[in-house]
Amino acid sequence: MTRVLLIDDHDVVRAGLRAILGSQPEFEVVGEATNGDSGVRQALVLLPDVVLMDLSIGAGMDGVQATRRITAEAPDIRVLVFTTYDSDADIVRVIDAGATGYLLKDSTPAELYAAIRAAARGQATLSAPVASVLLKRMQQPETALTPREAEILELLASGLSNRELSRTLYVSETTIKTHLLHIYRKLGVDTRSAAIAEAGQRGLTRRRG
Amino acid sequence: MTRVLLIDDHDVVRAGLRAILGSQPEFEVVGEATNGDSGVRQALVLLPDVVLMDLSIGAGMDGVQATRRITAEAPDIRVLVFTTYDSDADIVRVIDAGATGYLLKDSTPAELYAAIRAAARGQATLSAPVASVLLKRMQQPETALTPREAEILELLASGLSNRELSRTLYVSETTIKTHLLHIYRKLGVDTRSAAIAEAGQRGLTRRRG
DNA sequence: CCGTACCTCGTCCAAAAGGAGGAGGTACAC
DNA sequence: GTGTACCTCCTCCTTTTGGACGAGGTACGG
Numbered sequence: 135m136t137r138v139l140l141i142d143d144h145d146v147v148r149a150g151l152r153a154i155l156g157s158q159p160e161f162e163v164v165g166e167a168t169n170g171d172s173g174v175r176q177a178l179v180l181l182p183d184v185v186l187m188d189l190s191i192g193a194g195m196d197g198v199q200a201t202r203r204i205t206a207e208a209p210d211i212r213v214l215v216f217t218t219y220d221s222d223a224d225i226v227r228v229i230d231a232g233a234t235g236y237l238l239k240d241s242t243p244a245e246l247y248a249a250i251r252a253a254a255r256g257q258a259t260l261s262a263p264v265a266s267v268l269l270k271r272m273q274q275p276e277t278a279l280t281p282r283e284a285e286i287l288e289l290l291a292s293g294l295s296n297r298e299l300s301r302t303l304y305v306s307e308t309t310i311k312t313h314l315l316h317i318y319r320k321l322g323v324d325t326r327s328a329a330i331a332e333a334g335q336r337g338l339t340r341r342r343g
Numbered sequence: 344m345t346r347v348l349l350i351d352d353h354d355v356v357r358a359g360l361r362a363i364l365g366s367q368p369e370f371e372v373v374g375e376a377t378n379g380d381s382g383v384r385q386a387l388v389l390l391p392d393v394v395l396m397d398l399s400i401g402a403g404m405d406g407v408q409a410t411r412r413i414t415a416e417a418p419d420i421r422v423l424v425f426t427t428y429d430s431d432a433d434i435v436r437v438i439d440a441g442a443t444g445y446l447l448k449d450s451t452p453a454e455l456y457a458a459i460r461a462a463a464r465g466q467a468t469l470s471a472p473v474a475s476v477l478l479k480r481m482q483q484p485e486t487a488l489t490p491r492e493a494e495i496l497e498l499l500a501s502g503l504s505n506r507e508l509s510r511t512l513y514v515s516e517t518t519i520k521t522h523l524l525h526i527y528r529k530l531g532v533d534t535r536s537a538a539i540a541e542a543g544q545r546g547l548t549r550r551r552g
Numbered sequence: 553c554c555g556t557a558c559c560t561c562g563t564c565c566a567a568a569a570g571g572a573g574g575a576g577g578t579a580c581a582c
Numbered sequence: 583g584t585g586t587a588c589c590t591c592c593t594c595c596t597t598t599t600g601g602a603c604g605a606g607g608t609a610c611g612g
Contacts (some may be wrong), residue, residue, distance in 0.1 A: 144449050150359030218427060240353050280558060293537030296599070308561050315601070324600075325568085328502030330539045489588065505569070517591050524571070534598085535569075 136254045139180055140166045141173035141200065142188035147239070151186060154243045161250065170195025174203045177211055183254045189217040189228060198228045205232030212253040227281050235259035279320055286313045290326060291333040345463045348389055349375045350382035350409065351397035360395060363452045370459065379404025383412045386420055392463045398426040398437060407437045414441030421462040444468035488529060495522050499535060500542040
């Protein structure tokens with residue numbers, strides 16, 4: 135029996151996961167949470183085998199932070215990211231945060247079962263589009279953004295100035311400028327506008343809402 | 344009994360909707376489709392009271408086109424858009440295509456029931472964030488971009504500098520700057536980065552090949 | 553221990569962009 | 583004709599970015 139904790143702020147998605155996992159005797163949904171704080175708390179109390187984590191869980195602690203907390207404080211819990219976007223930046227950051235796998239929400243039930251089983255055994259699973267993003271990145275290592283750079287690019291793409299970036303991330307404007315220059319080189323551009331456009335092309339942006 | 348057709352390419356979402364609607368005797372899920380073509384065909388055959396339509400249903404006919412087809416050929420069917428994004432452009436386009444309502448996927452079951460009941464009676468429903476987008480737009484009609492401004496914003500969003508814009512459009516940099524200032528005021532921003540981000544949010548950008 | 557990658561911060565300078573204000577031209581509706 | 587909306591261009595000024603250095607700190611694997 136594999137014990138699963140759901141962290142997702144969409145009622146419909148949680149209901150779907152309950153229905154799909156409930157139809158298989160090998161899985162048991164032991165808890166649900168709709169935000170990062172509650173999710174982390176429940177994970178540490180319930181100690182599930184696998185956490186199914188949505189990355190876009192709204193206000194407060196986001197999915198990446200929640201993943202980091204859980205894997206840091208309870209290394210035996212496997213965090214399987216289950217989300218809508220294949221944002222390049224998110225993948226890098228959440229895997230860096232300790233996630234065991236990354237599934238897109240258009241996965242079939244069979245893929246979901248397999249991924250949870252694999253995660254419970256500690257094996258990694260990536261959705262095909264996600265895997266291809268990472269593979270492409272391996273083949274062209276010079277374009278690989280570091281986690282920090284990916285984070286900054288994502289904020290950049292939401293329209294922040296250097297000053298706003300520095301205050302958001304609690305570092306100096308100089309640091310922001312340095313990161314941006316590195317990002318520009320890796321993206322092959324020389325203005326922030328082109329970097330934002332390129333980020334959009336590469337699907338590195340996050341939608342609001 | 345309200346007969347509902349689901350059009351969504353996510354297994355998990357369809358399972359969730361089945362579970363949530365199935366718990367209420369007033370609703371019956373009479374069919375499911377995972378793409379626009381199949382969805383339109385089923386709608387015209389099954390003649391449900393309400394279609395729950397995801398806008399991002401991948402390749403082929405998209406959600407807006409499918410909505411237009413269904414409402415054009417079977418005006419008695421109410422199309423309730425049920426999707427993740429509150430993209431400004433999508434909302435306007437799909438309502439123009441004849442959708443009766445627009446719900447975000449983070450709606451609660453109660454909101455979903457109410458919206459389907461309302462749609463079955465022909466009444467419109469909009470999620471709060473969606474309604475606020477439309478209201479804001481109604482209240483500030485001066486935010487409409489002129490054709491020239493829209494053209495410049497689109498080029499801007501591809502990363503061009505003022506000089507590149509001026510050369511592309513055969514006008515002076517001064518002219519570009521003037522247009523940009525007008526665009527900034529209409530978009531409520533004061534930097535090109537924020538304007539690009541805003542353009543992305545409003546779906547005003549074009550993807551290059 | 554050493555090398556490497558990453559994140560951080562600094563200076564100095566040049567280029568680009570933002571902002572205010574004015575202004576001439578066309579096209580079109582009333 | 584008058585008014586309005588739009589596109590075009592100008593000057594003068596401040597602020598922001600981009601670019602080219604260097605450099606200290608941490609973390610990690612060989």
